[in-house]
Every structure is written in C-alpha cells, then in structure tokens.
Amino acid sequence: MSKNASTRDSRFAQLIGLELKAEFARKEISQGDVADKLGHSRSGYSRWLNAKPSMPLEAFLNTCELIGADPRAIMDAAYERLTQEMGRPRDLSPTTPDDADVALASAVDDSMVPDMSGWSADEQAAYVAAHLDQFDIAAKKGDLEREQTEYEDLP
Structure with missing residues (x-):
C-alpha cells in the first residue's frame, strides 16, 4: 500500500x-x-x-x-x-481520453487497444462497442474446451 x-x-x-x-x-x-x-x-x-x-x-x-x-x-x-x-x-478522478489515446483509437493499425485505466466505465464501453474487432477473444460460456481451443489459436 x-x-x-x-x-x-x-x-x-x-x-x-x-x-x-x-x-x-x-x-x-x-x-x-x-x-x-x-x-x-x-x-x-x-x-x-x-x-x-x-x-x-x-x-x-x-x-x-x-x-x-x-x-x-x-x-x-x-x-x-x-x-x-x-x-x-x-x-477515481473523472478524466477524458488525452490526445495520445484518441490518436491510438483512430489509428489505421487498430490492433493496439489504448490504455483505458483512466477512462470512465461509459467511455470504456463506448470504445469497446466502436472497436469490437479488437475484442474478439472467446467469451466465457461454460465450454472450457472451446475456450482452451480459442486461447491456443491466438497468435
């Protein structure tokens, strides 16, 4: 601490x-x-x-x-x-994304997810919703074998 x-x-x-x-x-x-x-x-x-x-x-x-x-x-x-x-x-301070985060979010190579630790939950949700292609990892659905297979297939 x-x-x-x-x-x-x-x-x-x-x-x-x-x-x-x-x-x-x-x-x-x-x-x-x-x-x-x-x-x-x-x-x-x-x-x-x-x-x-x-x-x-x-x-x-x-x-x-x-x-x-x-x-x-x-x-x-x-x-x-x-x-x-x-x-x-x-x-806990309310913050807005700075210029570097905005640039990252709009970059041509959108494989990089910006650091959203300072963003509010609403800002994070909006970013994820607008960039779903960056968040294509299998969601937990209780099928551990499928999740393991998806994990192993990751680059």
Whole structure:
C-alpha cells in the first residue's frame, strides 16, 4: 500500500469520528453515553472516535442506529471532507481520453487497444462497442474446451 493510500485511509477514519462527534453535538448526546449504551468502555470508544485504531464497521453502524443518524450521510460527509483536503485519488478522478489515446483509437493499425485505466466505465464501453474487432477473444460460456481451443489459436 502506498504511503498516500495509508494517509488517506487514516484521515478518512479520523473524519468519520469527527462527523460522529458533530452528530453527537447536534443531538446533544455524549459520546460516553453512547459508549455505555453500546457496551463499550468509554476510553476504547473514544480511541475509536479518534481513529486510534479506527472504528470497526459494526460499531459505526450500531452508533449511527443508536443516535438516529444515517450512516451513508456520515460516510458521505467524511468523504467529501477528505476530497476537499486531499483531492480525489488519481484512479477515481473523472478524466477524458488525452490526445495520445484518441490518436491510438483512430489509428489505421487498430490492433493496439489504448490504455483505458483512466477512462470512465461509459467511455470504456463506448470504445469497446466502436472497436469490437479488437475484442474478439472467446467469451466465457461454460465450454472450457472451446475456450482452451480459442486461447491456443491466438497468435
């Protein structure tokens, strides 16, 4: 795992805790009372809220249900804050094909498939649909012998 991924996931866990604490304040509920009602020690629950270590999903869900908070809203708010602070990860950022990819896609020798890792699913699907001749490998249909034969026949 890259250092950046580790930093992002740690920060996300912290932001989840901050969002829960904000929800406690809005609802005028103490985190100690929540810990007691869930059967956790106050100190252990406090460590979870501070992401040292991060809160297990079961405890997160139980907390949200106990205080009447939507877990999706808590996650969404924490992720929004994460992307504001750290930006979107490269592999999730919406991108459009660059000039090199467009040139590859329209090249006379269309045996080369461009790197579509940065493309959205819709862009990838559109490319595949427009270039079916580049994707003529046998689809899995449960006939392993046929698939093996097709594989062996590949150049």
